[in-house]
Amino acid sequence: xxxxxxxxxxxxxxxxxxxxxxxxxxxxxxxxxxxxxxxxxxxxxxxxxxxxxxxxxxxxxxxxxxxxxxxxxxxxxxxxxxxxxxxxxxxxxxxxxxxxxxxxxxxxxxxxxxxxxxxxxxxxxxxxxxxxxxxxxxxxxxxxxxxxxxxxxxxxxxxxxxxxxxxxxxxxxxxxxxxxxxxxxxxxxxxxxxxxxxxxxxxxxxxxxxxxxxxxxxxxxxxxxxxxxxxxxxxxxxxxxxxxxxxxxxxxxxxxxxxxxxxxxxxxxxx
Amino acid sequence: xxxxxxxxxxxxxxxxxxxxxxxxxxxxxxxxxxxxxxxxxxxxxxxxxxxxxxxxxxxxxxxxxxxxxxxxxxxxxxxxxxxxxxxxxxxxxxxxxxxxxxxxxxxxxxxxxxxxxxxxxxxxxxxxxxxxxxxxxxxxxxxxxxxxxxxxxxxxxxxxxxxxxxxxxxxxxxxxxxxxxxxxxxxxxxxxxxxxxxxxxxxxxxxxxxxxxxxxxxxxxxxxxxxxxxxxxxxxxxxxxxxxxxxxxxxxxxxxxxxxxxxxxxxxxxxxxxxxxxxxxxxxxxxxxxxxxxxxxxxx
Amino acid sequence: xxxxxxxxxxxxxxxxxxxxxxxxxxxxxxxxxxxxxxxxxxxxxxxxxxxxxxxxxxxxxxxxxxxxxxxxxxxxxxxxxxxxxxxxxxxxxxxxxxxxxxxxxxxxxxxxxxxxxxxxxxxxxxxxxxxxxxxxxxxxxxxxxxxxxxxxxxxxxxxxxxxxxxxxxxxxxxxxxxxxxxxxxxxxxxxxxxxxxxxxxxxxxxxxxxxxxxxxxxxxxxxxxxxxxxxxxxxxxxxxxxxxxxxxxxxxxxxxxxxxxxxxxxxxxxxxxxxxxxxxxxxxxxxxxxxxxxxxxxxxxxxxxxxxxxxxxxxxxxxxxxxxxxxxxxxxxxxxxxxxxxxxxxxxxxxxxxxxxx
Numbered sequence: 001x002x003x004x005x006x007x008x009x010x011x012x013x014x015x016x017x018x019x020x021x022x023x024x025x026x027x028x029x030x031x032x033x034x035x036x037x038x039x040x041x042x043x044x045x046x047x048x049x050x051x052x053x054x055x056x057x058x059x060x061x062x063x064x065x066x067x068x069x070x071x072x073x074x075x076x077x078x079x080x081x082x083x084x085x086x087x088x089x090x091x092x093x094x095x096x097x098x099x100x101x102x103x104x105x106x107x108x109x110x111x112x113x114x115x116x117x118x119x120x121x122x123x124x125x126x127x128x129x130x131x132x133x134x135x136x137x138x139x140x141x142x143x144x145x146x147x148x149x150x151x152x153x154x155x156x157x158x159x160x161x162x163x164x165x166x167x168x169x170x171x172x173x174x175x176x177x178x179x180x181x182x183x184x185x186x187x188x189x190x191x192x193x194x195x196x197x198x199x200x201x202x203x204x205x206x207x208x209x210x211x212x213x214x215x216x217x218x219x220x221x222x223x224x225x226x227x228x229x230x231x232x233x234x235x236x237x238x239x240x241x242x243x244x245x246x247x248x249x250x251x252x253x254x255x256x257x258x259x260x261x262x263x264x265x266x267x268x269x270x271x
Numbered sequence: 272x273x274x275x276x277x278x279x280x281x282x283x284x285x286x287x288x289x290x291x292x293x294x295x296x297x298x299x300x301x302x303x304x305x306x307x308x309x310x311x312x313x314x315x316x317x318x319x320x321x322x323x324x325x326x327x328x329x330x331x332x333x334x335x336x337x338x339x340x341x342x343x344x345x346x347x348x349x350x351x352x353x354x355x356x357x358x359x360x361x362x363x364x365x366x367x368x369x370x371x372x373x374x375x376x377x378x379x380x381x382x383x384x385x386x387x388x389x390x391x392x393x394x395x396x397x398x399x400x401x402x403x404x405x406x407x408x409x410x411x412x413x414x415x416x417x418x419x420x421x422x423x424x425x426x427x428x429x430x431x432x433x434x435x436x437x438x439x440x441x442x443x444x445x446x447x448x449x450x451x452x453x454x455x456x457x458x459x460x461x462x463x464x465x466x467x468x469x470x471x472x473x474x475x476x477x478x479x480x481x482x483x484x485x486x487x488x489x490x491x492x493x494x495x496x497x498x499x500x501x502x503x504x505x506x507x508x509x510x511x512x513x514x515x516x517x518x519x520x521x522x523x524x525x526x527x528x529x530x531x532x533x534x535x536x537x538x539x540x541x542x543x544x545x546x547x548x549x550x551x552x553x554x555x556x557x558x559x560x561x562x563x564x565x566x567x568x569x570x571x
Numbered sequence: 572x573x574x575x576x577x578x579x580x581x582x583x584x585x586x587x588x589x590x591x592x593x594x595x596x597x598x599x600x601x602x603x604x605x606x607x608x609x610x611x612x613x614x615x616x617x618x619x620x621x622x623x624x625x626x627x628x629x630x631x632x633x634x635x636x637x638x639x640x641x642x643x644x645x646x647x648x649x650x651x652x653x654x655x656x657x658x659x660x661x662x663x664x665x666x667x668x669x670x671x672x673x674x675x676x677x678x679x680x681x682x683x684x685x686x687x688x689x690x691x692x693x694x695x696x697x698x699x700x701x702x703x704x705x706x707x708x709x710x711x712x713x714x715x716x717x718x719x720x721x722x723x724x725x726x727x728x729x730x731x732x733x734x735x736x737x738x739x740x741x742x743x744x745x746x747x748x749x750x751x752x753x754x755x756x757x758x759x760x761x762x763x764x765x766x767x768x769x770x771x772x773x774x775x776x777x778x779x780x781x782x783x784x785x786x787x788x789x790x791x792x793x794x795x796x797x798x799x800x801x802x803x804x805x806x807x808x809x810x811x812x813x814x815x816x817x818x819x820x821x822x823x824x825x826x827x828x829x830x831x832x833x834x835x836x837x838x839x840x841x842x843x844x845x846x847x848x849x850x851x852x853x854x855x856x857x858x859x860x861x862x863x864x865x866x867x868x869x870x871x872x873x874x875x876x877x878x879x880x881x882x883x884x885x886x887x888x889x890x891x892x893x894x895x896x897x898x899x900x901x902x903x904x905x906x907x908x909x910x911x912x913x914x915x916x917x918x919x920x921x922x923x924x925x926x927x928x929x
Binding site: 305311313359362363366367369370372373374376377378379380381384385387388392497501504505508512541542544545547548549551552555556559560561 | 702703705706707709710712713714717718720721724725727728827828831834835838839842879880881882884885887888889891892895896899900
């Protein structure tokens with residue numbers, strides 16, 4: 001554990017466990033994320049990382065254990081921790097936690113710009129009829145302006161009106177992050193953001209994540225296989241194997257941990 | 272207070288089981304096609320209708336002896352099913368699912384309208400097949416021999432089908448294709464042939480169902496299949512669509528419940544056709560994918 | 572930029588004015604080549620376009636497979652008819668068993684009755700939506716279809732309210748061509764605005780990927796419910812107009828197969844295209860009527876085809892199959908008509924010019 005414990009905790013799980021029938025995908029998971037931290041969740045394929053994400057973000061309700069989150073919006077100080085175990089995914093996102101997906105899930109028939117707009121829908125104040133009748137046109141205009149701002153900030157403005165399905169892979173990943181940011185989160189969960197990227201793109205991504213962390217005052221929890229990226233960027237790392245947390249600590253501690261080396265033995269860590 | 276005697280209950284149960292067997296036989300066709308193509312085959316009810324006309328022509332018009340007629344009807348219906356598959360569904364293998372569905376609706380319209388043109392809309396009476404319509408008397412219980420035959424026929428066909436699916440190469444090909452066409456192809460399975468086989472079996476079973484149906488409700492017109500078809504589809508959904516045993520359980524459940532409800536609440540007999548839907552909706556509320564259906568797993 | 576934006580707007584307004592003038596002329600009988608039969612067909616086209624929009628909202632834009640349209644139409648049709656008819660007419664129509672007293676006494680202007688018809692359908696859809704919107708895919712389709720059939724069967728049995736199987740006759744023919752096209756135009760404008768609003772985008776997000784939509788903080792149930800209720804409202808309005816256009820309704824007019832007809836319109840037009848739905852509603856409805864000459868017998872060169880009742884529908888089904896085999900995405904896919912798209916067709920093609928035709 002690092003010495004930053006004075007910082008506020010934005011997320012923690014308490015012995016969270018997920019079983020599917022007889023299979024325990026995640027066992028007794030205790031993850032903590034503090035304000036402003038970048039925390040990585042690593043482990044071989046099938047270690048239960050994505051399941052851990054799913055039970056934090058409300059896609060699954062943990063079979064046992066609890067999840068706590070300090071709600072808040074980007075730029076504001078998070079509020080006191082509340083339990084979010086069993087809350088629905090959309091409610092959790094509205095509290096200020098956003099995520100991306102391992103196998104990119106953009107809104108395929110929509111343009112880049114529209115994808116960002118959809119990310120802002122959760123904060124809409126106009127009702128259905130005022131939005132349709134144009135009474136809420138000021139809010140619509142504000143949403144559009146903000147979307148353009150975000151695109152510009154993240155360097156996606158040149159593809160603004162492209163259908164998102166036509167974007168190259170790397171840009172799709174970036175767009176998914178941008179869309180998550182549009183929900184105005186304090187905590188961002190990235191599921192393998194560097195998957196399918198070449199070394200050059202991975203380096204750029206590292207800077208990109210750092211950049212958005214400070215620009216949007218985020219805390220980040222991410223799953224990643226690219227060890228260069230993980231060791232470079234993470235404040236702390238959790239290592240999962242067969243659903244168990246086998247190690248936790250700073251990158252340096254993890255690199256020298258015999259159990260971690262054992263878990264990765266014979267497994268291509270860069271897969 | 273609703274009072275009844277034991278023979279009365281037996282009488283109603285016998286009726287219920289007969290209708291249930293009919294539902295089951297046709298429901299299997301829906302569920303098999305759904306299992307492999309993920310298609311609600313709206314045309315299945317019209318295959319059923321055509322089959323009734325085939326039987327009418329074979330026995331009433333051409334005066335064939337019923338065993339020969341029966342074989343011809345089953346073969347003709349199976350061929351019709353395969354022709355429909357080849358002409359209307361096969362070209363859409365890679366198309367979106369909704370196109371397939373529209374094609375099925377198109378086939379359904381085509382068969383109904385073709386039947387109207389060829390057979391005219393005048394209702395015909397369905398011929399008696401063998402001694403199925405003879406009445407048997409057990410004390411106070413009077414049933415058609417059909418009530419004995421139907422469950423036997425249904426069970427024999429069901430177990431043959433289950434044997435085919437679980438123990439033979441063809442069945443293995445069907446099970447594999449229903450999981451994933453691409454993988455099945457890689458395993459050397461001729462997916463198109465397997466799908467045709469599915470339509471062949473489903474249609475043949477519908478033919479058997481149609482003949483028995485005609486014994487109980489002996490009137491044919493071009494839209495005769497629509498309501499039974501819908502109910503059989505409901506039976507398949509109740510059982511969990513795609514699951515053969517589920518279709519049979521769903522069919523029996525629906526048949527027996529329908530008859531018992533009409534018997535118990537005879538004042539509501541005007542609502543008879545609504546019961547099937549109410550049963551369906553109630554079951555889906557508790558089991559959103561039917562009794563034996565696979566639950567949806569969205570991989571995140 | 573400003574200039575290229577204003578031209579389409581002018582064209583749109585010009586077209587609307589032209590449409591209004593045409594409709595007014597037709598309704599005055601000033602166009603001799605348009606007889607009453609054609610007016611009736613045009614009215615039906617407009618009604619089917621409205622019904623298509625209703626289904627497209629749920630199926631095409633929100634990605635839910637609902638087949639309950641017929642039930643909501645029935646509710647809209649009966650409410651509109653019974654509220655708009657005069658007490659005297661109702662008394663004559665309900666000759667087998669008299670109508671419930673309170674219902675018999677009600678008489679209100681057509682527009683109020685029509686709105687109440689839509690509202691009744693919307694309220695009903697709210698209660699149906701609660702249990703069924705949790706279902707997915709084909710299970711949702713069969714459950715909504717089931718509810719539609721239950722509604723029809725209830726109407727069949729409520730002798731003193733709906734006149735049972737005999738149905739309701741002599742419905743005031745208030746909905747003339749002006750009504751039908753005015754309501755259709757309103758509905759098209761409403762749909763366009765809805766689809767381009769934040770809520771419309773949320774609907775499309777749900778259609779594209781439910782899990783991602785939920786992860787974006789969109790409450791799936793709430794938005795599905797909104798779409799379902801709006802769609803049912805439009806279906807109710809469509810049903811009410813239809814009642815007035817055809818002047819006699821029976822419960823069996825609203826069989827579940829009616830939902831298939833509407834589904835055809837939506838899919839052939841292109842799911843998720845408002846333009847497509849309107850065009851295909853007109854094409855399909857008009858084609859069905861136009862093909863009537865087939866029934867009457869005709870000669871093709873040396874071959875004389877005798878009068879065959881039903882041949883029309885056989886040919887219609889065959890055409891339908893051919894269309895679906897060749898236009899899998901429907902006429903329009905999910906694209907919309909735009910003046911820019913139209914201009915692009917006629918503009919000489921530049922190299923690498925992306926064509927987004929109509």
